[in-house]
Amino acid sequence: MATTTFNYKRVYVWEKPVRIFHWVTVLSTTILVITGFIIADPPAINSNVEATNSYWFGIVRAVHFITAYILIANLIFRIYWSFAGNQFAKWDNFIPYTKKGIKNILYVLKVDIFLMKDKEHKLSDISIGHNYLAAFSYFIMTLFFFLQVATGLALIADNSSWFFPKMFHFIVPLFGGDIIVRYIHHILTWLFMAFIVVHVYLVLYHDYVEARGEASAMLSGFKFIRSERVDETEEDIIEKATEQMWDGENDESK
């Protein structure tokens, strides 16, 4: 056959802090959802033990609260990294305020969501990091994460002696009482679960259709892009990378 496959180059897209952030979010959200549902509707493990000898529900709640604080710290770190990180981690990936962003959203909707034909096959339409639609959905989810964190902290504000949760007590009168705040907290949990389903599916979809390491990128940090999209030749790249490596080592030896 006369056809040739394309050449791909490996690009470092997700830096280590981004990957760590991602997996901490995965773990803590999983724990929070599970413990959250246990707290909302505890299973009946009624036994003959005296209340004095058992504290499992208290522990479930403690795990929920501790994990929540881990998630909060994680979120704060990610906000910092959206200013300090590389071009794919930057905040402006997540808010499609440019013409380019809006065009990309329309492209993704057309080609990936409604599965229409991509007639032009423009390389620039394929995003290297997040596509703008996915990134925007993460931005929206971040807002919901903030709401979830705020309602959660508002609910424990009165039981806490720390100033941090107390800062969120204003949420309670804002929404009109603990019952409603607790309710919002509960409903948002379902929203996160629905998001996880869609997110995981679309990652797998991209990996399946594009076959350039969409899923494994969150482990390795690398994605593959067509070599035409990288300016330099193989030799130049190796030379520069070697220089960088040795520079680093020279710095350390000083």
Next chain:
Amino acid sequence: MIKTNKKGETYYESILRKGYTRRDFMKFVTYMSAFMGLQSSMIGQVAKALETKKRLPVIWEHFQECTGCSESFIRSDHPLAADIILETISLDYTDTLMAAAGHNAEEAKQKSMKENYGNYILVVEGAIPTKDDGVYCTIAGRTAIDILKESAAGALAIITFGSCSAWGGIQAASPNPTGSVPVDAIIKDKPIIKVPGCPPIGEVMTGVILHYATFGTIPELDAEGRPKQFYGKRVHDSCYRRPYFDAGLYAESFDSDEAKKGYCLYKLGCRGPVTYNACGFMEWNNGISFPIKSGYPCIGCSSNDFWDNGPFTERLENVPGFGIENTADKIGKIVVGAAVAGAAVHAVATNVAKRKELKRNECLGEVNEKNIKE
């Protein structure tokens, strides 16, 4: 009884005049100080204030209410607690409890409001209907809004007794046919102390008035305007069944063995964890019991909109706007199910719509596979 009140008399003088002894007085002061959440070292200050301070005129308005709050109030357990409000504090107007009626009562109110302008406490029981110019609650031919505005004008502070005047209560529950609103929706320029509950505990009501009478200031309020000393804790945090909650021992149904053993009522919809009130430590009817102690879950009667957050005996409330029997969990399961189904459909559609592209990639890959060098 109003006639026996002498103007300018102190609380202590009027108590002695009623035939109580100094010992009764000190017992009462100690008791109320404890209820107000004060340290024992403050008892002297409370006694001193009652000995020297002039009595506080109180005007008590009744609007859309069931008089349950008044009933609760006159059952404050210490005999002096009720007395001090009903007799020694000049309760100049309360149409349900006062001897006078009709024109005489209204006259007494007008007189007191005029004489004590800017110096009396206004107590409001019941919500205020606003729909159709407020015709759904009229007293002596005047609407509740009108009366409230008039009596609030000269008030030092307003105390709202009960969930109706604090939040709107049952008449403000959906669909709120009379457009009922709480006091703070109408009066914006006066300090308002919310004492919610359906009804509030008698001693709490007495304690709030007494706090004002003693210190001349409104008690410390939380973000929602409730006195912190009585509404600072959730029923849950002072509940004697809390150990069962932490141990995960729950009554699953009424009349079950677990319910009889006194297990936690969390799964029977107890609103203790979201309700701020003093029930857990002050209890009701001379400290005999409170709902949870009597085996029934808290319905959150001192919470905002508690009527609309039903059913009371279920953990999860119905989602408003989705009709009955639609909890967040039901809707959540549908949403997540729809996401999974949507993903499955999309996956199939992908294989159909992109079959050429996928096939081509496969063929190219196969060629490469065959050309692998040894």
